[in-house]
Amino acid sequence: MTAANATTTSAASRRATLIKLIHAAKRELGQQHGLDDVAYRQILVSVGQDSSLKTMAIPGMVAVLEHLKARGFVVRPKAGDRRQAINPGASKVRALWLFLHQLGEVRDPSEKALAAYVKRIAKVDDLHWASGRATDTLIETLKKWAMRVLPGAIKALADEVLVRHRVQPFGALQLAVFLRAANASVNYEGFDHHLWAWQDLMELLGRPVGGVAQALEAKR
Secondary structure, eight states: OOHHHHHHHHHHHHHHHHHHHHHHHHHHHHHHHOOOHHHHHHHHHHHHSSSOTTTOOHHHHHHHHHHHHHTTOOOOOOTTSOOOOOSHHHHHHHHHHHHHHHTTSOSOOSHHHHHHHHHHHHOOSSGGGOOHHHHHHHHHHHHHHHHTTHHHHHHHHHHHHHHHHHHSOOOHHHHHHHHHHHHHHHHOOSHHHHHHHHHHHHHHTTOOOOSHHHHHHOOO
């Protein structure tokens, strides 16, 4: 098999897995929380940026699945799969890992790839076994990693927003949001201000931001 064919096969397998999980989430959330077809279609469009899973890009499908998980869907591991650590500290680590994937820094957002990173940084084989101090180290290391690329990502988004503004000028509220984001990324240091700026700009562009901010705000 050539490298191109292997990549195509891998992408097709990933798409099939995501579609299966999203359909399971739709069914489960419909039964337990009343998610109807209209609301589900709205999620596909607003979060995944496409009205159909058949044509949706993989990053959009990942964003849809994460949105459904935030609404209560739980992915049940198959035999042999790594289980997910479920606690606020682990959730923060996982959210930052997925955020770095969204920024294009992490190629493989899977639990297996995260476990390999945890072993390298925290010296434990599984996130379940990371102590509070190890979890804090993981969180801070991932934030520092993100800060190496966030300023550039924010500038690119701000430039894109300005291009869009020339075509369709901002309203007063949108202008205030843009100025707040631009000023935060320039005048303040630290991960939190840059994350807020990035989220504001992504939302101005109508793009999904994921759940990293909510996870980081959760108390232990």
